[in-house]
Each structure stands twice: as structure tokens, then as C-alpha cells.
Amino acid sequence: xxxxxATSLTNLAQSLRQTDIRAVANRYAAQLQLCCPHSPTSxxxxxxxxxxxxxxxxxPHGHILNRLMDVYCKSSHLVYARHLFDxxxxxxxxxxxxxxxxxxxxxxxxLAREIFDRTPLSIRDSVCYNAMITGYSHNNDGHAAxxxxxxxxxxxxxPDNFTFTSVLGALALVADHERHxxxxxxxxxxxxxxxxxxxxxxxxxxxxxxxxxxxxxSSLLMGAAKKLFEETPVKDELSWTTIxxxxxxxxxxxxxxxxxxxxxxxxxxxxxxMISGYVQKGCVSEAFGMFxxxxxLGIRHDEFTYTSVLSACADTxxxxxxxxxxxxxxxxxxxPTLDFTLSVNNALISLYWKCGKVDEARKIFEKMPIKxxxxxxxxxxxxxxxxxxTEARSFFSEMPERNLLTWxxxxxxxxxxxxxxxxxxxxxxxxxxxxxxxxxxFAGAITSCSVLGSLENGRQLHAQLVRLGFDSSxxxxxxxxxxxxxxxVADAAHCLFFTMPFVDSxxxxxxxxxxxxxxxxxxxLELFEQMLKxxxxxxxxxxxxxxxACSHAGLVEEGRRYFDSMLGLYGIKPGEDHYxxxxxxxxxxxxxxxxxxxxxxxxxxxxxxIWEALLAGCRIHGNMDLGIEAAERxxxxxxxxxxxxxxxxxxxxxxGRWNDxxxxxxxxxxxxxxxxxxxxxxxxxxMVHVFLVxxxxxxxxNAIYSYLKELVSKMRKLGYVxxxxxxxxxxxxxxxxxxxxxxxxxxxxxxxxxxxxxxATVRVFKNLRICGDCHNAFKFMxxxxxxxxxxxxxxxxxxxxxxxxxxxNYW
DNA sequence: CTAGGGTTAG
Numbered sequence: 173x174x175x176x177x178a179t180s181l182t183n184l185a186q187s188l189r190q191t192d193i194r195a196v197a198n199r200y201a202a203q204l205q206l207c208c209p210h211s212p213t214s215x216x217x218x219x220x221x222x223x224x225x226x227x228x229x230x231x232p233h234g235h236i237l238n239r240l241m242d243v244y245c246k247s248s249h250l251v252y253a254r255h256l257f258d259x260x261x262x263x264x265x266x267x268x269x270x271x272x273x274x275x276x277x278x279x280x281x282x283l284a285r286e287i288f289d290r291t292p293l294s295i296r297d298s299v300c301y302n303a304m305i306t307g308y309s310h311n312n313d314g315h316a317a318x319x320x321x322x323x324x325x326x327x328x329x330x331p332d333n334f335t336f337t338s339v340l341g342a343l344a345l346v347a348d349h350e351r352h353x354x355x356x357x358x359x360x361x362x363x364x365x366x367x368x369x370x371x372x373x374x375x376x377x378x379x380x381x382x383x384x385x386x387x388x389x390s391s392l393l394m395g396a397a398k399k400l401f402e403e404t405p406v407k408d409e410l411s412w413t414t415i416x417x418x419x420x421x422x423x424x425x426x427x428x429x430x431x432x433x434x435x436x437x438x439x440x441x442x443x444x445x446m447i448s449g450y451v452q453k454g455c456v457s458e459a460f461g462m463f464x465x466x467x468x469l470g471i472r473h474d475e476f477t478y479t480s481v482l483s484a485c486a487d488t489x490x491x492x493x494x495x496x497x498x499x500x501x502x503x504x505x506x507x508p509t510l511d512f513t514l515s516v517n518n519a520l521i522s523l524y525w526k527c528g529k530v531d532e533a534r535k536i537f538e539k540m541p542i543k544x545x546x547x548x549x550x551x552x553x554x555x556x557x558x559x560x561x562t563e564a565r566s567f568f569s570e571m572p573e574r575n576l577l578t579w580x581x582x583x584x585x586x587x588x589x590x591x592x593x594x595x596x597x598x599x600x601x602x603x604x605x606x607x608x609x610x611x612x613x614f615a616g617a618i619t620s621c622s623v624l625g626s627l628e629n630g631r632q633l634h635a636q637l638v639r640l641g642f643d644s645s646x647x648x649x650x651x652x653x654x655x656x657x658x659x660x661v662a663d664a665a666h667c668l669f670f671t672m673p674f675v676d677s678x679x680x681x682x683x684x685x686x687x688x689x690x691x692x693x694x695x696x697l698e699l700f701e702q703m704l705k706x707x708x709x710x711x712x713x714x715x716x717x718x719x720x721a722c723s724h725a726g727l728v729e730e731g732r733r734y735f736d737s738m739l740g741l742y743g744i745k746p747g748e749d750h751y752x753x754x755x756x757x758x759x760x761x762x763x764x765x766x767x768x769x770x771x772x773x774x775x776x777x778x779x780x781x782i783w784e785a786l787l788a789g790c791r792i793h794g795n796m797d798l799g800i801e802a803a804e805r806x807x808x809x810x811x812x813x814x815x816x817x818x819x820x821x822x823x824x825x826x827x828g829r830w831n832d833x834x835x836x837x838x839x840x841x842x843x844x845x846x847x848x849x850x851x852x853x854x855x856x857x858x859m860v861h862v863f864l865v866x867x868x869x870x871x872x873x874n875a876i877y878s879y880l881k882e883l884v885s886k887m888r889k890l891g892y893v894x895x896x897x898x899x900x901x902x903x904x905x906x907x908x909x910x911x912x913x914x915x916x917x918x919x920x921x922x923x924x925x926x927x928x929x930x931x932a933t934v935r936v937f938k939n940l941r942i943c944g945d946c947h948n949a950f951k952f953m954x955x956x957x958x959x960x961x962x963x964x965x966x967x968x969x970x971x972x973x974x975x976x977x978x979x980x981n982y983w
Numbered sequence: 984c985t986a987g988g989g990t991t992a993g
Contacts, residue, residue, distance in 0.1 A: 238984070241984095242984070245984095265984085266984050267984080268984085269984040269985070270984050271984090272984080272985090273984065273985065274984095297984095298985085299984055299985050300984075300985080301985085302984090302985040302986075303984065303985045304985090305985085305986095306985060306986065307985095309986095332985090332986095333986075334985050334986050335985085335986085336986080336987095337985095337986035337987045338985075338986050338987085339986095340986090340987080341986070341987065369987095370986060370987055371986090371987085372987095373986095373987050373988080374986075374987045375987095376987095377987065377988075409988075409989090410987060410988050410989095411988090412988090413988045413989055414987080414988055416988090416989090417988070417989070440989090441988070441989050442989085443989090444988095444989045444990080445988075445989050446989095447989090448989065448990070449989095474989095475990070475991090476989050476990050476991095477989090477990090478990085478991095479990040479991050480989085480990060480991090482990095482991085483990075483991070514991090515990060515991055516990095516991085517991090518990085518991040518992075519990075519991045520991095521991085521992085522991065522992070544991095545992080546990095546991055546992050547991090547992085548992085549991095549992035549993085550991075550992045551992090552992080553992055553993065554992095556993090557993090575992095577992055577993065578992085580992095580993060581992075581993060584993070585993095610993095612993055613993095615993095616993095647993090
């Protein structure tokens with residue numbers, strides 16, 4: 173055989189093999205086409221095909237490789253895709269783009285950017301830029317998205333409709349989006365994509381978002397949005413819903429409805445947009461009207477319709493309505509998809525628990541064929557929201573996955589139920605899991621600081637909040653007002669309140685409460701009047717706060733007048749809690765006949781809070797008979813409550829009725845009632861130091877006792893006489909009834925004076941009410957050491973300065 | 984291979 177013949181044979185064999193390979197490749201390609209990207213069977217199918225390739229020695233490349241990678245990515249098996257990618261020497265731009273998109277949607281734009289950066293400029297195209305821009309925008313990095321868009325244009329790539337929709341989406345994430353918006357609008361026009369429905373929708377959407385930013389001139393920008401919508405030649409579902417929700421967000425339900433009416437075809441999404449709009453704005457009957465109209469026109473409700481309507485029922489406690497919808501769903505939806513079942517059941521869980529049916533909510537949860545993080549968070553919220561802390565804790569600890577909301581619910585729950593240490597621990601645990609807290613989580617942690625009186629910790633959280641850009645957050649701001657006030661820095665609370673960019677009724681309530689607790693009753697009332705002037709409607713909390721403020725400052729007539737205005741001017745029916753505070757107001761001022769009259773006239777059967785207020789007032793004024801009556805009622809209503817026994821025993825001892833006092837003590841012992849031990853604490857150098865009565869546990873007790881002794885002798889020279897009556901006054905000194913007994917608040921104050929920088933204000937916290945002798949002693953002490961001493965007790969604040977207390981002995 | 988809206992957990 174000559175050489176020519178040999179060459180020809182080799183060629184033939186090669187070409188045969190090539191056609192062979194091409195045929196194989198086509199077969200693989202056809203098989204891979206059968207993998208539906210998001211179906212659950214796609215991954216095992218792809219694995220089988222891939223395994224077959226490996227066995228037959230076929231090396232995937234080109235579009236087959238890319239298709240295989242894409243299937244792996246879409247079924248969240250990125251590792252397999254990456255493995256394939258790493259095996260090819262020079263991956264093409266399509267496989268790179270596939271990975272960029274996959275990393276982005278997996279929440280890792282940094283890995284995506286790594287691939288992007290390693291892609292040579294020569295093989296880049298618009299698509300890979302688009303994928304990366306979207307990646308940033310989906311991961312909330314608007315600036316990076318815009319920056320990359322600039323780079324793309326700088327490098328000479330032509331933006332297309334995908335580019336514009338992505339970058340327009342990213343605009344909403346940055347602060348000055350209004351300026352960018354107009355620039356991009358003109359670029360769209362120049363690019364020739366200005367007639368594309370998708371781009372026009374995205375532009376409309378950005379104008380809508382601009383309009384709803386607080387500083388914007390909404391009507392002008394909504395006008396621009398409307399114009400864009402009207403000039404969209406081919407409108408799709410999105411065009412309609414974008415403009416409808418745009419109006420809803422900008423509080424123009426009528427305009428939204430006008431657009432809706434002008435719709436030629438009745439799209440379910442548009443109905444849903446209207447319904448959810450009505451729900452969000454609290455127009456429940458309108459929402460229901462549309463829901464029924466859909467049914468009448470034969471338009472099928474979907475999961476979005478149901479969830480909107482159910483959440484409306486949940487938030488307005490329309491349980492019967494919600495239950496009817498539940499029944500209707502069970503009747504009409506015969507073959508619901510898993511997605512449908514999941515979201516509808518999630519909405520049902522929140523309906524049931526918000527209407528007080530926690531156990532039924534749990535039953536729904538148990539029966540769900542699939543559950544997700546939303547279902548679990550809803551159950552957790554149910555337990556937390558209804559005060560079932562133990563169940564919440566165990567449910568939380570067994571959750572298979574947790575997200576930002578999970579932690580936030582637990583943290584704010586702990587704060588709300590006074591489990592402050594646990595709340596702060598969870599907050600730091602959450603961060604050590606790499607989760608960035610949102611403003612609600614911060615608010616929870618800050619509330620824990622208020623409970624503990626941990627000012628330093630609270631200040632640090634405030635600083636972090638500002639650094640993270642949450643400084644305009646309402647929830648965090650309101651929590652901070654309370655924190656500063658409850659840590660004794662009323663000025664800081666005031667300053668914050670007046671510098672907050674937006675405030676709501678909660679902020680006003682918090683600030684009024686701050687003034688009231690610190691004994692500034694008149695200022696509290698002035699602030700309330702200012703609130704009314706600014707057209708903020710008071711709520712039931714406002715009045716609770718106002719009544720307390722009046723009570724602390726002895727403003728009896730004012731308090732009575734505001735109480736009367738509740739129903740008369742604002743249509744708020746006073747609850748039993750309001751009556752209790754009114755009675756407290758009268759009793760503290762010694763006006764017992766008024767108090768009794770209120771009790772007789774009020775529309776409630778007097779419960780524990782009423783008798784407690786009465787008893788406390790009787791103790792202050794030594795009204796024995798009425799006090800005993802109140803105590804008797806309380807023994808019936810809550811025999812295990814320690815406070816009643818303590819107050820009654822103290823009343824007896826103050827008039828020397830020792831036998832009666834002993835009888836109360838015995839009663840307490842016989843019923844196994846334990847007195848909550850009094851304890852005081854103080855924060856020094858970011859550490860909380862706790863003291864009990866006659867403390868011998870704190871490492872520095874010896875120094876404290878000798879310092880106290882020194883102080884007392886100086887105080888005596890100014891006229892201080894230790895009041896031995898108060899040794900018996902508080903049952904802290906149960907075991908050791910000698911005049912030497914030292915209350916926890918004295919220890920904490922002395923410790924503060926010793927440890928804090930010279931001249932620094934001493935802030936001490938006590939769980940129970942401050943003892944009378946301590947109250948007297950601190951007046952002298954503030955003079956002797958020439959420092960301000962602030963004590964927060966269970967009820968209010970006492971500022972001791974120059975021998976005086978801010979409470980004016982009225983507490 | 985890449986985009987844009989309507990819902991449920993505080």
C-alpha cells in the first residue's frame with residue numbers, strides 16, 4: 173500500500189469516528205433536552221446521562237457541556253457544575269455565564285465575580301455582563317450593579333433590554349436613585365430599546381419606587397410612571413400590575429382602581445394587586461368585595477388571592493370570615509399544587525394564631541404535606557406572640573433551619589417577656605452564625621438593654637445601627653428612645669426623638685412615657701398636646717402613659733380630664749388597665765372617696781390591677797381599713813402573689829401592729845408564697861454588677877461596707893438619721909432584722925461611687941420599689957459626694973441631686 | 984447563559 177492510500181484510510185476512519193461521535197453527541201443533546209430545568213427529576217436524569225458519558229469515554233463539550241452544567245445549576249447542585257467547569261481547559265463564555273448566574277442566585281456574588289473577572293475581555297459578551305449585574309442586584313448590592321453597568325459601557329458593550337431591566341431593578345437599592353433614573357431613561361431612549369415592554373415596565377417600576385421615597389414629589393413621579401405605562405405599545409400582565417401596585421404604594425387606591433377598570437382582559441394578577449392593595453391600606457370590605465366579584469365572574473382565585481384575603485382577616489380579627497374562606501378553599505380546590513398548599517396553609521397558620529387559636533394553628537402545621545421556613549416562623553411567632561415562651565424555646569431549638577426572621581422573633585420575644593440576658597445572648601449567637609441583624613433584631617436587643625439598664629451596651633448598639641445605615645428605622649429609633657429613658661438618660665431620649673427623621677405614635681408614646689417616668693409630668697402633658705397639634709391620633713397606650721405621668725407627678729385634675737376625653741373626644745373605650753391607673757392616680761393623692769366612686773361606676777368587675785392600685789395607695793396614706801379590704805380581695809384573686817402579703821405586712825408594721833404582721837407572714841409561709849428577693853444592679857465598665865440585701869457574694873463587699881460606713885458618718889453630720897422603721901418596711905431583711913442590715917440599692921450605689929469616674933452620674937436599678945430609708949439616705953449621699961444619683965425602681969425614676977429627689981417624695 | 988410584578992413569618 174502506498175502512502176497516499178494509507179492517508180486516505182486514516183482519514184476515512186477519522187471521519188467515520190467523527191460522524192460516530194457527532195451521532196452520539198446528538199443523542200446526548202436530545203436526552204439532555206428532556207431534563208426540565210426545575211423539575212425534581214432533572215438532576216437524577218442528568219446524573220445518569222453524565223455517568224453514561226464517562227463510561228463511554230465521551231468528553232462533553234460545547235453546548236452539551238453547557239446544558240449539563242445548566243441542569244446541575246438549576247437543580248442546586250453547583251458543586252457538580254463547578255467540577256465539570258474546572259475540567260475544561262478554556263471554558264467558553266456561555267459556561268462561564270451559567271456559573272455566574274448560579275453563584276449569584278445561590279447568594280454568593282463574590283464567587284460569581286471571580287469567574288467574571290477571569291473571563292477575558294475578548295470573549296465577553298453582553299449576556300455575561302447582564303448576568304453579573306443581575307447577580308449584584310439580587311444580592312442587594314445596587315452600587316456594584318450600577319458600577320458594572322458603567323464598566324460595561326466603557327468597554328464598548330451595547331446594553332440590551334436585559335441589561336436595562338437589570339440595572340433599573342438595581343436602582344431601587346441605592347439612595348439617590350431619582351438622579352440615576354432620569355439618566356437611565358434617556359439612555360434607554362437612545363439605545364432603541366425604548367419600545368420594549370420589559371424595559372418600559374422596569375422604567376415604570378423605578379419611577380413608582382422614586383415616587384414612594386419620602387422626600388420625593390410623588391404626584392410628579394407617579395405622573396411620569398403613568399405616562400410610561402400609557403405609552404407602552406404592547407402591555408402585558410406586568411405592565412398592569414406595576415402601575416396598579418404603584419398607585420397602591422403611593423396611597424392612591426382610587427387611581428389604582430381607575431387603571432384596573434380600564435383593563436380589557438381580566439388578569440388574575442391585577443385582581444390580586446388590587447386586593448392586596450386594599451388589604452394593606454386596611455380597606456377590608458373592598459378587598460372582600462373584589463374577592464367575591466372574582467368568584468362571580470368565574471375568575472379562579474389563586475394562592476396569592478387567598479393569602480391576601482386571609483391575612484386581612486388575621487390582622488382585623490375577622491375570624492369567622494377567615495374560617496369561611498378556609499372552608500371555601502377546601503371545597504373548591506380539588507387538586508391543589510404543593511406550592512399552593514404551602515403558601516395558603518402558611519397564611520392559615522397566621523390567621524388561626526392571630527385570632528387566638530394557637531393549638532389549631534399547630535394542628536394545621538402538623539398536617540401540612542410540606543413545610544418551609546415561613547411555616548416554622550409562623551408557628552414560632554404564634555408561641556412567642558401568645559406568651560408561650562417555653563414552647564417557643566423548644567420549637568426554636570429544634571428548627572432545622574433558621575433565618576433572620578427566626579432569630580428576630582426570638583430576640584424580640586425575649587425582650588418583651590423580660591428575658592433580657594437570653595435575648596442578648598441570642599443576638600450575639602445570631603451574629604456569630606454570620607447573620608447580619610435587621611433593624612427589628614436591633615430593636616429587640618436594644619429593648620433587652622432597657623430592661624437590664626445596660627446603657628453602655630445600648631450605646632454600642634446605637635453606634636452599630638448608625639454605621640449599618642439603620643438610623644432612620646422607626647422600630648430601632650423607638651426602642652432607643654425607651655432604652656435611653658429606661659437607662660436614666662432622659663436627655664438622650666429627648667434628643668433622639670427630635671432628630672428622628674420619621675416618627676409615629678409609638679415614638680410619641682415612648683417619649684411621653686420617658687418624661688412621665690422621670691417625674692416630668694407637666695412636660696409629658698405638653699408633649700401630648702403637641703402630638704395632638706401635629707395630628708397624630710392618640711391610642712390606648714398613649715392614655716395609659718398619660719395617666720401614669722399624671723400619677724407620678726400628682727396631677728390629679730389633669731389626669732381625670734384626660735381620662736374623660738378618651739371616650740368623649742377620641743372614641744377609645746377605657747379598659748380595665750386605664751381604670752386601674754385612674755384609681756392609682758386618686759389613691760396616691762389620698763383621694764379615696766373618688767377612687768371608690770370610680771370602682772362603683774366602672775363597667776368592669778374590679779380585678780387584681782384595681783385592688784393593687786388601691787392597696788398601694790392605702791399603704792402610702794396609712795388607710796388601714798380600705799387597705800385590708802383590698803388585700804382580702806387580692807388574696808382571693810391571686811393567693812400566690814407575694815406583693816400583697818408584703819404590702820399588708822408593711823402596713824401593719826408601720827403602725828406597730830406586730831401581731832397582725834406576724835399573722836400575715838404566717839399566712840404567707842403556710843401558703844408557700846415566696847417573696848421575690850430584692851436586688852439592685854449597676855453597670856460599671858460594660859459589666860453588670862448585681863447585689864442582694866446584705867450581700868456577701870460580690871468580691872468587693874468589704875470595700876463597699878467600709879466606704880458606706882464612712883459615708884454614713886458624713887451624712888449624719890448633715891442630719892441624716894437612719895430610719896429603723898424601714899428595716900422592717902421591706903421584707904428584704906427577713907432573715908436578719910437588725911438596724912445594720914444593708915439594702916441592695918445602698919450597696920449598688922456605694923459601689924458605683926467607688927468605681928465610676930469622679931463626678932460621673934451613678935445609675936442604679938432595682939427590681940422592686942426603692943426602700944424609704946434608702947430614698948432618704950441617697951438624698952444626703954448626693955450632697956456629701958456632690959454627685960447625681962439616679963435610681964430606677966420597679967415603678968419610676970428618682971434623681972437625687974443636692975439633697976433633693978426629683979420625685980418630690982411623691983411616689 | 985441574562986430581566987421586570989402580585990403573598991405568607993415581626
